[in-house]
Amino acid sequence: MSNKPPVQDDSDAKMKVGRPARAAAGLHGLTESLPQALSAMGPVRSAKTLLAMNQKDGFDCMSCAWPDPPHRKTAEFCENGAKAVTWEAGLLTVPREFWEANSVSSMRERSEYWLGQQGRLVDPVYKPAGSDHYQPISWDNAFRLVAGELNALDSPNEAAFYTSGRTSNETAFQYQLFARAFGTNNLPDCSNMCHESTGLAMGETIGVGKSAISYEDFAKSDLIIIMGQNPGTCHPRMLTALEEAKLAGAQIVAVNPLPEAGLINFRNPQKPRGLVGKGTDLADQFLQIRLAGDMALVQALAKRVLAAEDAAPGAVLDHAFLEESCQGLEEYRAHIANLDDAEVLAATGLRTAEIDELADRYLKADKVIVTWAMGLTQHKKAVPTIKEIVNLLLLRGNIGKPGAGPSPIRGHSNVQGDRTMGIWEQMPPVFLDALGKEFNFDPPRENGFDAVQSIRAMRDGKLKVLFAMGGNLVSAISDTAVAEEAMQKMKLTVQVSTKLNRSHAFTGEKALILPTMGRTEIDRQASGEQFVTVEDTVCAVHASHGKVEPVGTNLLSEMAIVSRLARAVLGRDHPIDWAGFEADYDTIREHIGHVCKGCEDYNAKVRRPGGFVLPHPPRDSRTFPTPSGKAIFTVSELETVEVPKGRLLLQSVRAHDQFNTTMYTLNDRYRGVKKGRHVLFVNPADLAELGIADGSYVDIHSESPDGIDRVLRQQRIIGYPTARGCVAAYFPEANVLVSLDATAEGSNTPVSKSVVVRLEKASVPAYAMGS
Numbered sequence: 001m002s003n004k005p006p007v008q009d010d011s012d013a014k015m016k017v018g019r020p021a022r023a024a025a026g027l028h029g030l031t032e033s034l035p036q037a038l039s040a041m042g043p044v045r046s047a048k049t050l051l052a053m054n055q056k057d058g059f060d061c062m063s064c065a066w067p068d069p070p071h072r073k074t075a076e077f078c079e080n081g082a083k084a085v086t087w088e089a090g091l092l093t094v095p096r097e098f099w100e101a102n103s104v105s106s107m108r109e110r111s112e113y114w115l116g117q118q119g120r121l122v123d124p125v126y127k128p129a130g131s132d133h134y135q136p137i138s139w140d141n142a143f144r145l146v147a148g149e150l151n152a153l154d155s156p157n158e159a160a161f162y163t164s165g166r167t168s169n170e171t172a173f174q175y176q177l178f179a180r181a182f183g184t185n186n187l188p189d190c191s192n193m194c195h196e197s198t199g200l201a202m203g204e205t206i207g208v209g210k211s212a213i214s215y216e217d218f219a220k221s222d223l224i225i226i227m228g229q230n231p232g233t234c235h236p237r238m239l240t241a242l243e244e245a246k247l248a249g250a251q252i253v254a255v256n257p258l259p260e261a262g263l264i265n266f267r268n269p270q271k272p273r274g275l276v277g278k279g280t281d282l283a284d285q286f287l288q289i290r291l292a293g294d295m296a297l298v299q300a301l302a303k304r305v306l307a308a309e310d311a312a313p314g315a316v317l318d319h320a321f322l323e324e325s326c327q328g329l330e331e332y333r334a335h336i337a338n339l340d341d342a343e344v345l346a347a348t349g350l351r352t353a354e355i356d357e358l359a360d361r362y363l364k365a366d367k368v369i370v371t372w373a374m375g376l377t378q379h380k381k382a383v384p385t386i387k388e389i390v391n392l393l394l395l396r397g398n399i400g401k402p403g404a405g406p407s408p409i410r411g412h413s414n415v416q417g418d419r420t421m422g423i424w425e426q427m428p429p430v431f432l433d434a435l436g437k438e439f440n441f442d443p444p445r446e447n448g449f450d451a452v453q454s455i456r457a458m459r460d461g462k463l464k465v466l467f468a469m470g471g472n473l474v475s476a477i478s479d480t481a482v483a484e485e486a487m488q489k490m491k492l493t494v495q496v497s498t499k500l501n502r503s504h505a506f507t508g509e510k511a512l513i514l515p516t517m518g519r520t521e522i523d524r525q526a527s528g529e530q531f532v533t534v535e536d537t538v539c540a541v542h543a544s545h546g547k548v549e550p551v552g553t554n555l556l557s558e559m560a561i562v563s564r565l566a567r568a569v570l571g572r573d574h575p576i577d578w579a580g581f582e583a584d585y586d587t588i589r590e591h592i593g594h595v596c597k598g599c600e601d602y603n604a605k606v607r608r609p610g611g612f613v614l615p616h617p618p619r620d621s622r623t624f625p626t627p628s629g630k631a632i633f634t635v636s637e638l639e640t641v642e643v644p645k646g647r648l649l650l651q652s653v654r655a656h657d658q659f660n661t662t663m664y665t666l667n668d669r670y671r672g673v674k675k676g677r678h679v680l681f682v683n684p685a686d687l688a689e690l691g692i693a694d695g696s697y698v699d700i701h702s703e704s705p706d707g708i709d710r711v712l713r714q715q716r717i718i719g720y721p722t723a724r725g726c727v728a729a730y731f732p733e734a735n736v737l738v739s740l741d742a743t744a745e746g747s748n749t750p751v752s753k754s755v756v757v758r759l760e761k762a763s764v765p766a767y768a769m770g771s
């Protein structure tokens with residue numbers, strides 16, 4: 001084990017570009033992640049963490065929100081789960097000397113990769129006004145300082161409380177309670193940038209904004225359509241579920257501008273033949289769609305389904321279900337009949353035969369699941385696109401029966417639970433009523449700021465204090481330059497973090513970093529060892545028990561931090577028993593049981609092995625908690641993104657070795673990129689048309705209505721089999737190109753997956769000169 005940060009060179013000087021992979025996982029996956037774990041944690045800590053991961057008495061993987069199968073194997077994790085654990089539980093810590101040696105302004109020159117590699121944060125630190133350095137501070141003084149600033153505000157609405165999706169249910173519940181007891185609904189979260197479009201679209205049409213299937217449904221399905229999602233990297237164990245479904249007879253269709261490795265072929269590392277053999281060919285059909293073409297595709301599929309019904313009346317649609325449980329079919333039907341086929345072909349870039357083939361598969365299947373992630377949610381028309389998926393599924397009753405249903409696949413491991421617990425700037429009155437009744441206070445009713453609105457409010461001087469429970473808002477949000485400036489206008493910024501990131505370098509006048517324990521670590525409080533609970537993407541809630549000693553003795557749990565914050569801000573005689581929450585997490589679970597729908601008897605249910613599943617009326621009983629009690633067909637005008645000649649449409653994607661703004665390494669193995677991130681994937685035919693050479697360098701300029709020239713400089717061109725006219729760069733670097741005002745209609749999610757760009761030839765960067 002080394003005590004030195006491993007980074008020597010985080011420029012792209014040693015970048016290597018090879019061929020993209022066809023298959024995901026297999027031998028490479030395990031051989032890549034295990035040596036890293038052993039070198040960062042040593043054999044004992046590696047075994048204690050990796051073998052406890054995702055087990056019924058272990059801790060929940062802190063990476064993605066993929067669910068655990070009902071029957072667990074000894075090693076129930078994937079390569080990327082192992083990397084996430086290694087990143088958190090590795091023994092390297094940021095030494096006290098770091099803060100003297102590194103000024104805040106020097107940290108701004110560092111990459112996310114470098115910052116993350118400095119190790120775990122173990123001491124609270126404070127940057128006073130006028131200083132360019134953080135310095136150690138005691139916990140008590142830190143909380144006193146935050147309380148002083150919060151209590152000096154003219155209104156509680158001058159503070160915002162951000163949450164990232166790793167936070168446990170217990171912390172999330174306590175945190176939103178504190179924000180509301182303080183007097184504000186300013187609870188922006190990472191979900192605003194993630195599946196917000198999903199929550200809105202599904203909430204309005206079927207009454208629940210969450211996946212309407214359970215884990216077992218994959219293996220019962222006839223057809224699984226995966227849209228705008230890269231499971232091989234972002235939800236790797238989903239490939240196991242897909243393989244099982246495939247072996248049970250399901251067909252799998254991938255809709256994506258990129259031929260992502262996992263979607264095509266999968267070598268299951270849990271099976272001997274997966275390590276050496278050919279693997280399972282997953283996708284029966286791959287539709288290489290243009291960016292933002294999905295709304296047109298789904299409408300085109302529906303048109304074919306309705307035409308088939310016209311040709312054989314009574315034989316195609318699920319009439320009993322439609323009559324009993326749905327509304328709005330006739331208007332929708334009339335609207336779809338007028339769909340312009342030429343517009344569909346232009347928007348999707350697909351051939352008629354490809355759409356016919358998928359429609360045919362849909363018509364032949366009795367049970368259909370559609371899954372999606374950021375490829376659908378981060379577009380201007382994200383909400384109506386997801387509503388079209390609901391429309392399509394309703395037509396043939398593909399909801400509320402085994403093997404069928406819409407299934408958003410959520411990102412952060414507990415982003416869904418955080419929402420269930422009340423982390424939202426616009427929680428509905430039923431929740432606020434229950435919260436007020438339980439704690440005998442009057443929660444604020446006016447909606448708060450979401451993530452984009454918070455940055456605007458910071459920029460415009462309406463917010464003065466930003467408190468962040470995890471995450472890296474500056475890097476994650478769109479329009480990096482605006483976000484960096486907005487942060488620097490604040491009076492106080494507070495980041496509760498496990499590791500350094502760029503949000504620590506762009507601070508308010510005063511700033512605090514409060515280090516916290518992670519999910520792998522044993523959490524001891526006055527009443528003994530504690531556990532926390534989380535919810536996965538299919539609404540299963542279960543316990544997570546830390547297994548190893550915390551990396552530092554001065555760390556507090558997130559629960560303790562919120563409890564002490566609340567006592568410092570609201571006073572020791574505040575009627576809510578904040579101290580009790582810190583001493584025994586059962587006390588907060590008791591309240592969760594009274595306030596959050598479906599969580600009755602919470603303490604008992606989360607103690608069952610494997611936990612429990614939250615109720616979901618459409619999934620459980622084909623009932624729809626909409627105002628009319630019916631599932632609602634919606635009519636949306638097709639609108640396609642105009643890309644002027646000579647311009648391209650840019651999306652930002654995750655590399656294989658990153659988790660959001662965290663970089664484990666600079667590699668993106670499946671796409672053939674090693675040791676570099678400043679790249680742009682472009683179709684070779686587009687390169688030829690633009691007269692740009694593979695391997696050359698370009699500046700990417702984005703074009704938005706505000707006329708501001710946003711530029712990402714000196715990106716290396718990689719000729720890549722992406723859809724024509726559609727290019728890809730990495731998130732978060734590409735955020736400099738996304739205007740803060742470019743958001744999805746309704747959900748206000750930044751449109752990180754459709755930015756009109758122009759390429760200009762650039763000089764070769766100095767680091768690449770001699771290579």
Ligand SMILES: Nc1nc2c(c(=O)[nH]1)N[C@H]1C(S)=C(S)[C@@H](COP(=O)(O)OP(=O)(O)OC[C@H]3O[C@@H](n4cnc5c(=O)[nH]c(N)nc54)[C@H](O)[C@@H]3O)O[C@H]1N2
Nearest residue numbers: 228229230234255291292373374375411412654658659660
């Ligand atoms: N290893 C790893 N795992 C992660 C994360 C991570 O950063 N790293 N992040 C977590 C989080 S918070 C999230 S939200 C999820 C994200 O999971 P994903 O959404 O799978 O991740 P992205 O890299 O954003 O990939 C988007 C995919 O959609 C495709 N796509 C883009 N635009 C379109 C479009 O218009 N139409 C269609 N059909 N496809 C499109 C892209 O080509 C890409 O394959 O992953 C979670 N898991």
Ligand SMILES: Nc1nc2c(c(=O)[nH]1)N[C@H]1C(S)=C(S)[C@@H](COP(=O)(O)OP(=O)(O)OC[C@H]3O[C@@H](n4cnc5c(=O)[nH]c(N)nc54)[C@H](O)[C@@H]3O)O[C@H]1N2
Nearest residue numbers: 164190194470471472476496497498499501660661731752
């Ligand atoms: N261009 C573009 N922008 C995007 C996206 C995109 O696809 N393209 N995706 C969006 C999506 S889907 C999301 S979810 C957001 C992500 O936005 P965030 O959730 O804000 O970002 P993360 O990178 O996940 O946060 C990483 C930081 O969290 C802290 N951390 C890690 N574990 C813990 C913990 O247990 N407790 C605490 N308190 N802190 C911890 C660490 O300090 C780490 O540096 O980004 C969004 N931004």
Ligand code: SF4
Nearest residue numbers: 061063064078081237
């Ligand atoms: S699929 Fe997601 S939750 Fe499961 S082990 Fe892999 S990274 Fe962790």
Ligand SMILES: [Mo]
Nearest residue numbers: 194195411412
């Ligand atoms: Mo996300």
